[in-house]
Amino acid sequence: MKYIFLAFSICFSYSQDDLLDILNDGAVNVEYVQSAFKGTRVANAQSLEIPAPKVLQFMIQHRFGSIENGFYDLFGTDYAAIRYDFSYGFNDVFALGAGRSSFDKVYDIFLKTKLLRQSKGVKNFPISVVLFNDIGIKTNRKSEQTPALKENFSNRLLYINQLIIGRKFNRNLSLQVLPTVIHRNLVLTPDEKHQLASLGFAGRYKITNQFSINADYFIPLDNRDSNYKNSFAVGFDYETGGHVFQVMLSNAQGPYEFTFIEEANGDPSSGKLYLGFNISRAFSFKGNDSETW
Amino acid sequence: MPVTRINMKKIFFISFLLSSIFAKELYITRSGNIDFFSSTPIEDIKAINNQVSCVLDKNNGQFAFQIPIKAFAFKNALMQEHFNESYLESDIYPKAVFKGKVLGWDKIELSKDSLEVFIEGDLTMHGETNQIKQSGVMWLSSGSIRGECVFNVNLVDYNVKVPKIVRENIAEIIKVNVSVELKKK
Numbered sequence: 001m002k003y004i005f006l007a008f009s010i011c012f013s014y015s016q017d018d019l020l021d022i023l024n025d026g027a028v029n030v031e032y033v034q035s036a037f038k039g040t041r042v043a044n045a046q047s048l049e050i051p052a053p054k055v056l057q058f059m060i061q062h063r064f065g066s067i068e069n070g071f072y073d074l075f076g077t078d079y080a081a082i083r084y085d086f087s088y089g090f091n092d093v094f095a096l097g098a099g100r101s102s103f104d105k106v107y108d109i110f111l112k113t114k115l116l117r118q119s120k121g122v123k124n125f126p127i128s129v130v131l132f133n134d135i136g137i138k139t140n141r142k143s144e145q146t147p148a149l150k151e152n153f154s155n156r157l158l159y160i161n162q163l164i165i166g167r168k169f170n171r172n173l174s175l176q177v178l179p180t181v182i183h184r185n186l187v188l189t190p191d192e193k194h195q196l197a198s199l200g201f202a203g204r205y206k207i208t209n210q211f212s213i214n215a216d217y218f219i220p221l222d223n224r225d226s227n228y229k230n231s232f233a234v235g236f237d238y239e240t241g242g243h244v245f246q247v248m249l250s251n252a253q254g255p256y257e258f259t260f261i262e263e264a265n266g267d268p269s270s271g272k273l274y275l276g277f278n279i280s281r282a283f284s285f286k287g288n289d290s291e292t293w
Numbered sequence: 294m295p296v297t298r299i300n301m302k303k304i305f306f307i308s309f310l311l312s313s314i315f316a317k318e319l320y321i322t323r324s325g326n327i328d329f330f331s332s333t334p335i336e337d338i339k340a341i342n343n344q345v346s347c348v349l350d351k352n353n354g355q356f357a358f359q360i361p362i363k364a365f366a367f368k369n370a371l372m373q374e375h376f377n378e379s380y381l382e383s384d385i386y387p388k389a390v391f392k393g394k395v396l397g398w399d400k401i402e403l404s405k406d407s408l409e410v411f412i413e414g415d416l417t418m419h420g421e422t423n424q425i426k427q428s429g430v431m432w433l434s435s436g437s438i439r440g441e442c443v444f445n446v447n448l449v450d451y452n453v454k455v456p457k458i459v460r461e462n463i464a465e466i467i468k469v470n471v472s473v474e475l476k477k478k
Contacts, residue, residue: 019355019356020359020392023321023346023347031363035378051370170384171378240458241459242371286368
């Protein structure tokens with residue numbers, strides 16, 4: 001009788017923990033790793049992120065003059081270089097954007113495509129890979145240095161192609177490398193190259209849920225004009241609910257890829273550095289139909 | 294004592310049969326719905342999760358819910374990010390779990406008409422566990438057991454910290470709707 005009782009009690013009772021085990025057994029979801037960065041930029045450099053599906057992101061990238069004159073021009077804030085940046089997320093993997101920079105009056109259009117996405121669960125993949133393609137059009141008037149700007153429209157064009165390979169290591173730390181090739185149709189001297197390759201590094205460390213420290217750095221892969229330095233930016237992200245606010249200090253003034261990767265002219269030893277900020281606001285175009293969320 | 298051994302075998306055989314019968318008394322879903330609603334004068338925030346799994350043991354009225362936090366979809370993607378990153382911290386606490394039972398299960402006869410039942414259990418979310426006692430309704434619908442329940446979650450009970458800057462936008466008490474259709478396993 002004892003055995004019967006035992007056997008019956010075994011087959012009768014599912015404890016609540018057993019019930020949870022049953023639920024755990026059949027988990028079949030792929031979980032894509034999200035929020036490696038708070039913004040679509042690390043500081044100057046592009047991040048792994050694109051705007052969420054059906055979200056239009058408007059970003060103002062504002063860079064001040066050099067801080068070297070101190071209070072005289074309030075650390076460069078009397079001067080400004082600005083880039084407006086609009087980008088729209090079509091789905092989880094594809095975004096299209098456009099921008100306009102005050103420096104060289106460059107209009108640019110760009111695509112950001114997530115080729116591979118870091119994931120956990122049933123499908124485990126360690127990294128994300130994003131392709132960034134940008135075409136810039138310089139619309140400044142010809143000058144003594146650039147008489148060729150007017151000869152041919154194609155002289156105004158430059159192309160930026162960049163792979164963003166990164167990983168969110170944990171909820172605080174995300175790192176990425178950015179192999180970059182920039183092609184410019186017009187060069188100023190015969191010594192300058194049309195094709196410029198460089199390697200970027202970028203990362204963020206989140207201190208609190210709202211605050212992170214960010215940095216990026218680019219190394220040219222061959223010789224460059226010695227007037228230009230390896231570009232770097234250090235800064236922080238502060239997220240306020242509706243906005244992401246990014247403040248940075250960089251040796252490059254322009255927020256456009258070509259300007260900060262190839263034309264960084266500041267130098268920490270001489271105090272020639274630039275303060276800047278990015279502020280972004282997202283506008284959602286999702287419908288009210290709850291089923292489509 | 295060969296006779297006893299045979300008896301033992303029989304017992305286990307019978308219990309095996311029985312267990313296979315009783316195993317069929319589990320009702321389960323992996324696509325249950327939970328949505329929640331936060332209402333303040335400034336804005337209303339709603340999120341929907343349709344990847345809720347739930348299992349009910351029809352023998353004793355005990356049940357368990359498992360809710361993947363990242364599966365809550367918001368209309369505003371930024372809100373979804375804040376919900377995961379800042380409030381529920383879903384990297385650290387990826388699931389919410391509710392373990393409970395339907396009170397007075399022995400006396401409950403489910404039918405096609407919705408019947409008010411009382412449930413009791415522990416909700417674990419964001420690393421905090423609180424007891425919940427709430428009324429809900431259950432009914433039968435073409436071979437499956439349906440259940441619905443509405444209850445309130447007080448954010449303070451689950452140590453969910455809302456930053457000052459958005460405190461006006463997020464209600465302290467969140468209304469949660471649960472709806473599951475459990476099919477025989």
